[in-house]
Amino acid sequence: MNFVEELKWRGMIHDIMPGTGEQLEKEMTTAYVGIDPTADSLHIGHLVGVMMLRHFQNAGHRPLALIGGATGMIGDPSGKSQERNLLDEKTLRHNQDALKEQLARFLDFYSDKPNAAKLVNNYDWMKEFSFLEFIRDVGKHITVNYMMAKDSVKKRLSGDSRDGLSFTEFTYQLVQGYDFLKLYESHNCKLQMGGSDQWGNITTGTELIRRKTAGEAFALTCPLITKADGGKFGKTESGNVWLDPERTSPYAFYQFWLNTSDTDAEKYIKIFTLLQREEVEALVAEHQEAPHQRKLQKRLAEIVTELVHGKEALETAIEASQILFGKGVTNTLRKLDEKTLLAVFDGVPTFNISREELSAGIGILDLVAEKTAALPSKGEARRTIKGGGLGLNKEKVTADDKQVNISDLLNDKYLLIQKGKKNYFLIIAE
């Protein structure tokens, strides 16, 4: 199966420029995807583009990851993005290095194969580019009429939009188009890929290449990832889902995928895993047979978590999930050694309490509302207990005058507070 067919059945093609498939059949081709270096970690929204590159490399072609050090400072008018912050160069380089490390989990950067991936940063060629040079060498090849015809621009010019379009934003497509031209010239890069919102920007690039060099370049976009319920993909109550384990623990990462809805899981497993068509179809069939087992979600979560965080972290995440959501696990919990316990509850909010205070015994209300921020007030705590919503070490708390002391400690050091089904708090006695 060739690259285009591969993406097609995975539902990853929104738009593709005529001739793209032929170009890829003809020779080993180089393609790039742009990534904003606004943070020192990717989040799962980036993953679609990264997966496109992965499939691209699998198909024997050469992927480029373009860090948008320059473009990221401007802000794409098609996005809802407001003013971007200027990154200083030190931060930019730091982010770039961190991103490369994460990308290396998906792409082969370091082998000596001819299609090894490469990372480039448009800041490197934009920083010395003077305004005068830019408008002379780039601007004159593209008409304003052409630029105005883009949806991203049109939308902002139409009467009802709240703020005008700044000149800088207007220029964005030219700057991005120039990236493509630059990579075309320096790396023989003939294809740019991205989300469907990037189509207009990408075609400005192919147009620029055509007019300036008479060369031919191509575009391929994938649909915006959506959720069946209309929510934004990749967000949880606590914000973005990051690849960096410091920002999003492997457990939370695993849980994110596990909690996808049935319809989304079917879509996501095609996009975010490399499973072959037959495997996916078999899984989907199995899932429809017994939806409550959530085989799809589990497989999806396993594969992506392992890919991003490694086998060991995946196993801990699964173990943690079983402990947190399994039944009758008070004993299991008591038997856990400290290391496993801490790994399981990595990322759970923690609070400290002194041993002296605890050895004197402390009321559950004080513990939960005063010593920790698990619940905002004692009244709230009282109500939660009355409603059966509070757990201590996976045991339901039934009396609001319950005393907690040293003997309740797990591993002689920890207390596990549970509010509702999914909210845990770890108290450390020291």
Place this chain on the structure above:
RNA sequence: GGGGAGAUACCGAAGCGGUCAAACGGGGCAGACUGUAAAUCUGUUGGCUCAGCCUUCGUAGGUUCGAAUCCUGCUCUCCCCA
């Protein structure tokens, strides 16, 4: 500049002298059910030393035994006229 209406808890919105920590709806949180889902049903939704007490109805004063409710000043919002 003139006239009118209004400001209530997370949001919307009742209340118009005591029985008001304030109806009702939404949202939030929790429980049951379930697949760590959806839908549904139930409870709860100011604080505390919790059968009681304390602070809240734009803001500052006043009337009254007693005010979210009446009076006055102030701030803000909306509408109409110029």
